[in-house]
Amino acid sequence: MNAAAHIPRWGMVVDINSCVGCQTCTVACKHANDTLPGVQWRRVLDVETGEFPDVERLFLVTGCQHCAEPPCVPVCPTGATSQREDGLVVQDYDICIGCAYCAVACPYQARTIAHDQRWYYGQETVQERAVEHADRLGVAQKCSFCKDRVDDGLARGLTPGVDPEATPACSAACIAQAIHFGDFKNPESNVSRLVRDRPNFQLNAELGTDPQIRYLYTTPAVPGRAAGAAELDEERLSDLANPLVGPVQTLWDWRAAMNWIFGGIGSGMAVAAWLVSYAGVVAVRNVPVVHAISAVLMAIGLFCVFLKIGRKLRFWRAASRPQTSWMTREIYVVAAFYPVVLADLVSPGEWLSLAGGVLAFAFLVCQAKILHRARGIPAWRVPLVPWMIVASGLLEGTCLLAIVLLWLQSVDRIAPLLALTGLALAALNAALWFAYRITAAKQGVVPLARSVISGISPALHVLGHGLPAFSFYLVLENSGMALAWMLTGAVAAIACGVYWKFMIVVRGGYQQGYAMPMLPQRGSGCFAAPPRL
Amino acid sequence: MAKTAGKKQVPIYCYQCVSGPDLLKVEVENGVATRIESNWDIRTQHPGGGRVCVKAYGLIQKTYNPNRVKQPMKRTNPKKGRGEDPGFVPISWTEAFDIVGEKLRGLRAMGLTDESGFPRLAVSTGGGGTPVQYMGTWPAFLAAWGNLDQGFGAGQGVKCYHSEHLYGELWHRAFIVSPDTPYVNYIINCGNNVEASGGVAGVWREADARVRGCKRVQVEPHLSITGAASAEWVPIRPKTDAAFLFGLIHRILHERKWEQVCDLSYLKERTNSPYLVGPNGWFLRDPTTEKPLIYDLADGKAKAHDAAIAQPALTGSFKVPGIEIGPDGKRWTHETAEAQPSFQRMLDHMQPFNSDWASEECGVPAATIRRIADEFVAAACIGETIEIEGRKLPFRPVAVMLGKGVCNGWGAYQCVWSQKILAILMGALEVPGGTLGTAVKLVRPAVSRVGSVLPGVDGFMQYQFNETSAGGWMRSPHIRNAYRTLVPLVSDSPWSPALGPAHLPWLFLKHQPENWPRTTVPGVWFCYRTNPAISSWNAPEIANRLAEFPFIVAFAYTDDETNHFADVLLPESTDLESTQLIRIGSTKFTEQFWKHEGWAIRQPAVEPVNDTRDMTDIATELARQCGILGEYVEAINGGAAGTSLRDREGRFDYSLEPSVPPERDDIWNRICAAASDDLSHGEEVHDLAWFRENGFMLRPFPQLDWYLYPALERQKLRFELPYQERLTRHGQQLAHRLKEIGVTWWDRQLTEYEFLPGYERYADIWVDYVSDAGRDPKDYPLWALTARSMQYSWGANVGLPIINEVANNISGHRGVIVNRSAAKKMGIAEGDEVVIESVSGMTEGKAVLREGIRPDTVLMIGQFDHWKTPYAKDLKLPSLNSLTDISLKLTDGTGSGADLMRVRLYKASDRHLHAGLR
Known part of the structure; x- marks a missing residue:
């Protein structure tokens, strides 16, 4: 091997049969990286599967997998999260704005944000003060594979994975030699030999992330087995006491939901106003006014997001990654949308309104993609989600437009087209939601998220789809009380749009959890290793 | 983290648990300890790769804990009770020493023992002996004091492998048992949670064994950490392990052809299996030499056990002359006695305990019991050998491990005995791959297991039982737990007080037993690194008793449930703040099997955070206060702080001058010199500064000394198994003694002394x-x-x-x-x-x-x-x-x-x- 040209690919091999869950790696990591109380870059789960008397228990080393295809990197709007040539996925604390997009994009619960300095005893100790990292507050943090140890070690001529000083602290500290670190591109490295010689798997491999931690699960006495019914038991997969089950994400809270709510309604209305202006339902001169209202709504949503980010004064850095991040793209769209609307207000013009409408649609698409690319959250990443965001935004926008226009104009003038549009969009939303719900399991949406989806489905179908559709139908049928029905349908559709987005973002945002395709065959009853006679 | 010039790495050790020490380095920056990392300098010699376990990383928070007792305190509320606020107020060290010194001088003035004959001073420590690794020269103070009571337990017994400690030392110098993990291929483990309690070396070696292909079957009521890491978990009813183990033995002896699957030569030559047993249950002996007899099938004669015997009989019944010697010298002379080899007795004894019976008792399916026994036999490699350091030894890669709760309390004797029986049947006791002891605490010399293999009676290893003869029995207990009076097996080493019935003082303070000296409260009680009001069984009751103690001195770290009752709190400098040199290496529990031995230092990585004192300084000052400074220094010179400062053969003398209060660093400087001199036979003498810089010093330790087999073979000794003649004699003699003084409350305990352990539903x-x-x-x-x-x-x-x-x-x-x-x-x-x-x-x-x-x-x-x-x-x-x-x-x-x-x-x-x- 040509050492000069060789670029390593650092990775780990974790032997499940060696690990005893002692937490030495976890605490060694805490020491080496000075993490705050409650922050664990290296976490070892105590996993139990099966039912007495057929039970298996194992310990699963988790943390950043330094994926070859890391979902956290492309979503980052600032470039703070990046992948080095040697495969390490690293975080630049001085650039990160703490938007948490990377955290919700990670299917391994590897990232977190600590907003405030915390002390273990509730009061400062001289040691914690000596090792504090103010630069890490309010920004995303995660395991770095101890890149400083690796880099410093290499600079001193040491071999990471062999020399403990040059090896990530967890691996160097592991008292069971369960965590091996090394260069997967070097066929003679310890990790390469292990994966060559022994069966292994990657966590959540089906997501295409190609994680660079591989797990060994067999020994000569323990043959290993494929995951089976015990591991797929819905009740256990709905039990938050089961560490394999991902808890609901909390980094994108109601403030994040507000962006989809206000942004969806606002951009949807802007698109609708522009479209219906061609039908003469809206006077062309009014389109800028409607767009201005949309702009205000979108601004409210964006302000809510602004409130949520950890490093507000750095928010402008989110414009850094248009190549890959839909969050950056959203900012660019916003940056274009507002001047266009302003210009349209000052000097109305059809082309400006067209531009406003197109940009609003682009904004809606950005929002749809932002949620969709949060691949750590199964309920968000399914292919129907962007369509649902767009369709719901258009429905809510159309309905809000109807309400605004009812205030400006007579119902008779706007009713037919808007009611027809609303009816069609309600039907489309109903179809999308229905498909979302019934395909959720197949799409890998976790049981807890599915129960949220199922839980809100009846109300959503009746009040968010059925009632608007029925109301708009009555308006179209000229059955009287058009104004009342129009308002009823519009309000119901908007309310339910708000409802489902809030529920899916805030309540249904269960994280991926950990799926192990293979397990050691050890334990009791049917899980016990075979006899050796 | 990038290393910068302002940082230093200070080598110390962690001995927070019995599986220590682990060597580590403390990173210190600007006088603040910031991080812990393993001491990689020892990684090639340490049996756990030189790494430290999770607990060591707590040492920094332990040091900077804001809840520490920050200076000496005294109690202002004379009332003691859980609900009473002690009203501790800060005092100076001078005042603290004056208060404690006056109390101690008062005790000495009254005499070291009270009206019941019990020491007025009592001292308790906790943690399986780990406090010794932190207490500096405190043992020298205790030695200088004289008669004191170290028998108030803090959980000893129920929290330890008690029966294993005692019987283990008797049978194979095994205060703690371990598989020979680097070689073992099959382990039956009844509840021993080695992955949680075996420390770094235990976890490291067991993980290695699993990866290598060792199969471990874990038998326990709950799926522990160790069960989780085992190939199989067998859920068993609590306290029925003896039935399970009896079932395994039965399978081998009565359902398999034992002649084909057992290690016959091992049984014949290294155990008492061929010793003939007379009609009264005692060994049949040669009337002249009183040596136990073995029947030689080659010529049909009974011969002394150490004679040349061509074909020792393991089974059968033979009519031979001889004598039996029972308790208190009772003798039976037989012209012709019907005698059977011990092994035959065991065969007959185990007959009823088949797998189906065992299954009924313990809830493990009979087929599982049979299968595990068969796997055990299949893995035993009988007949194979292995070369260790040029010496060919039997290779028997099977072991049985027992956990706390299995090898303590009722039924534990049966389990420990079964463990050894399964080992000897396979010839797997104290040979490579088999079941080994790790450390000795009751026999001497304490620093050498193999060195403790000395010829004793009847061809067995020497073992010092506490006397039970009419003339030798200690009728009046010398300390409150009466270990020398009640437990012959616990011997009389410095560890024996803690390994006696250490809960009895607490019990007897509340319920005075009949015909027994009145159990008094000690005039002064020291507690060091222990919290019996939490760690003992029935901890709330211990708290109640502590409230009755008139004067408690607690070496306090933070407030706790025990020092809540104290009169004076003396805060010691803790792990990162004080100095000590300790012995490392050789073999010790839990799985510390080294190929080296030597010494390691603990030194102040940082200045004391609070107004605390090094235990050595506290010990020196208290010795001065009590007027026993000369005795104290002599105790240090004699080895009470780790090693003798004078070589017995006069090769070196680093001893302190007894008339002068020694300085702390001077003490350790001399200990460092003596230790290194002794270890290197004078080739390398290092002072304190050298140890502070280098952390440790090692010399090779032979792997052959992991195993007792070579020492027994060399001296033609046998393991005192399976038949328990000597133990039973002591039991019956003890019964006589207790009956003589009218003690009946120990009758149930006397039933445990049996030639071959019976079974009941424990x-x-x-x-x-x-x-x-x-x-x-x-x-x-x-x-x-x-x-x-x-x-x-x-x-x-x-x-x-x-x-x-x-x-x-x-x-x-x-x-x-x-x-x-x-x-x-x-x-x-x-x-x-x-x-x-x-x-x-x-x-x-x-x-x-x-x-x-x-x-x-x-x-x-x-x-x-x-x-x-x-x-x-x-x-x-x-x-x-x-x-x-x-x-x-x-x-x-x-x-x-x-x-x-x-x-x-x-x-x-x-x-x-x-x-x-x-």
Whole structure:
């Protein structure tokens, strides 16, 4: 091997049969990286599967997998999260704005944000003060594979994975030699030999992330087995006491939901106003006014997001990654949308309104993609989600437009087209939601998220789809009380749009959890290793 | 982290648990200890790769804990009780020494013993001997003091492998047992939680063994950490392990062709299997030499055990002349006696205990018992050899391990005996791959297991039983737990007081037994690195007794449940702040099998954070205060602080001048010199500065010394197995002595002395205990057990938030583990507040639902239920120690109980429904 040209690919091999869950790696990591109380870059789960008397228990080393295809990197709007040539996925604390997009994009619960300095005893100790990292507050943090140890070690001529000083602290500290670190591109490295010689798997491999931690699960006495019914038991997969089950994400809270709510309604209305202006339902001169209202709504949503980010004064850095991040793209769209609307207000013009409408649609698409690319959250990443965001935004926008226009104009003038549009969009939303719900399991949406989806489905179908559709139908049928029905349908559709987005973002945002395709065959009853006679 | 010039790395050791020491380096920056990392300098010699376990990383928080006792304190409230505020106020060290010194001088003036003959000064330490690694020259102070009582237990017995300690030392110098993990291929492990309690070396070696292909079968009521890491978990009813093990033995002896599957030459040459047993149960002996006889099938004659015997008989019945020697010199002379080899006796004895019977008893399917026995036999490699350091030895890669709760309390003798029997049947005791001892604590010399293999009576290893003869028996106990009086097997080493019935003083203070010296409270009680008001069985009762102690001096770290009753708190400088040199290497528990031995230092990595003192300075000053400075210095010179400063053969002399109070660094400087001189035979003499810089010093230790077999073979000695003639003689003599003085309350314990251990339903002892308390056993349908925690065990670290944080990743650290289905039936959900109640106490916590536990069992990890220790008291964790009862009924013949209890469990919200039963 040509050492000069060789670029390593650092990775780990974790032997499940060696690990005893002692937490030495976890605490060694805490020491080496000075993490705050409650922050664990290296976490070892105590996993139990099966039912007495057929039970298996194992310990699963988790943390950043330094994926070859890391979902956290492309979503980052600032470039703070990046992948080095040697495969390490690293975080630049001085650039990160703490938007948490990377955290919700990670299917391994590897990232977190600590907003405030915390002390273990509730009061400062001289040691914690000596090792504090103010630069890490309010920004995303995660395991770095101890890149400083690796880099410093290499600079001193040491071999990471062999020399403990040059090896990530967890691996160097592991008292069971369960965590091996090394260069997967070097066929003679310890990790390469292990994966060559022994069966292994990657966590959540089906997501295409190609994680660079591989797990060994067999020994000569323990043959290993494929995951089976015990591991797929819905009740256990709905039990938050089961560490394999991902808890609901909390980094994108109601403030994040507000962006989809206000942004969806606002951009949807802007698109609708522009479209219906061609039908003469809206006077062309009014389109800028409607767009201005949309702009205000979108601004409210964006302000809510602004409130949520950890490093507000750095928010402008989110414009850094248009190549890959839909969050950056959203900012660019916003940056274009507002001047266009302003210009349209000052000097109305059809082309400006067209531009406003197109940009609003682009904004809606950005929002749809932002949620969709949060691949750590199964309920968000399914292919129907962007369509649902767009369709719901258009429905809510159309309905809000109807309400605004009812205030400006007579119902008779706007009713037919808007009611027809609303009816069609309600039907489309109903179809999308229905498909979302019934395909959720197949799409890998976790049981807890599915129960949220199922839980809100009846109300959503009746009040968010059925009632608007029925109301708009009555308006179209000229059955009287058009104004009342129009308002009823519009309000119901908007309310339910708000409802489902809030529920899916805030309540249904269960994280991926950990799926192990293979397990050691050890334990009791049917899980016990075979006899050796 | 990038290393910068302002940082330094200070080598020290961690000995927070019995599986230590682990060597580490403390990173210090600007005088502040910032991080811990393993001491990589020793990674090629240390049996665990030189790494430290999770507990070591707590040392920095231990140092900077704001809840530490920051200066000496004295009590201002004379009333003592859990509900009384001690009213501690800060005092100077001068005042503290004056107060304690005056008390101690007062004791000496009155005489070292009181009217009952018990020492007026009592000292308790905890943690399986780990405090010794921190107490500097304190042992020299104790040695200088003279007669003192170190027999007030802090959990010893129920919290240790008690029967294993005692019988283990007798049979194969095994205070603690370990598989020969680097070679073993099949381990039957009854509840030994080595992955949680075996320290770095244990975890490291066991993991290596698994990867290599070793199969371990874990037999226990709940799926422990160790069970999790085993190839198979066999759920068993609590306290029925003896039945399981008997079933295994029966399978080998009576269902397999034992002549074909056992190591016959080992049985014939290295055990007492061929010793003939006479009609009264005693060895049949040569009338002249009194040597036990063996029947030689080659010429049909009985010969002395050490004669040349061509074909020793293991089975059969032979008519031969001889004598039997029973208790108190009673003799039977037989012209012709019908005598059988011990092995034949064992065959007959084990006949009833087949797998089906065992299955009924222990709940493990009979087919599983048979299969495990067959796997064990199949893995034993009988006939194979291995070369260790040029010496060919038998290779028998099978072992049996026993856990706490299995090898203590009633039924433990049967388990420990079975463990050894399974080993000797395969020829797998003390040979490569087999079942080994790791350390000695009762026999001497303490620093050499192999060196302790000396010829004793009847062809066995020497073992010093406490005298039971009419002339030699200690009629009046010299300390309150009466170990020399009641437990012949516990011998009389410095460890014996703690290994005697260490709970009896607490019990006898409340219930004075008949015909026994009145149990008095000690005039002064020192407690060091122990918290018996939490760590003992029936901890709340210990607190009640402590309130009656007139004067307690606590070497305090933080407030805790024991020093709550103290009169003076003396805060010591802790792990990162003080100096000590300790012995490392050779073999010691739990799995520290080294190929080196030597010395390691602990030194101040940082200046004391508070107004604390190094224990050595405290010991020196107290010796001065008591007027025993000369004796104290002589004790140091004699080796009380780790090694003798004078070579016995006069090769070196680094001794201190007895008339001058020694300076701390001077003491350790001399100890460093003596230790290095002794280790290197004068080739390398290092001072304190050298050890501070280099951390440790090593010399090779032969792997051959891991095994006793070569030493026994060389001296033609035998393991005192399977037949227990000597033990039974002591038991019967003890029975006579106790009867002579009218003591009947130890009668039940005397039943444990048997030639071959019988079986009874030991679990019923705990069930009956409910009835004895006047309650209905049906109301207490569950077994409550405990298990060790890697993060906490022995660590005195419950007040450290970082340990709590990482421990919480392991199930059960937040409450009581209950079987999920059983909990559902009781209407209990995850996280529900529940009450666990026994006939003697109750404790509360959150329900943790798991599948890996029998439905009839609940489990509380570690020892909690704190009510005073800062931080820990807010965790609101339940503890078995609040449920167990200290009782003679629950005390076995070796003077220990087992850590389990019958309980009921209900939701805290249903408390009112259960009030009637209390």
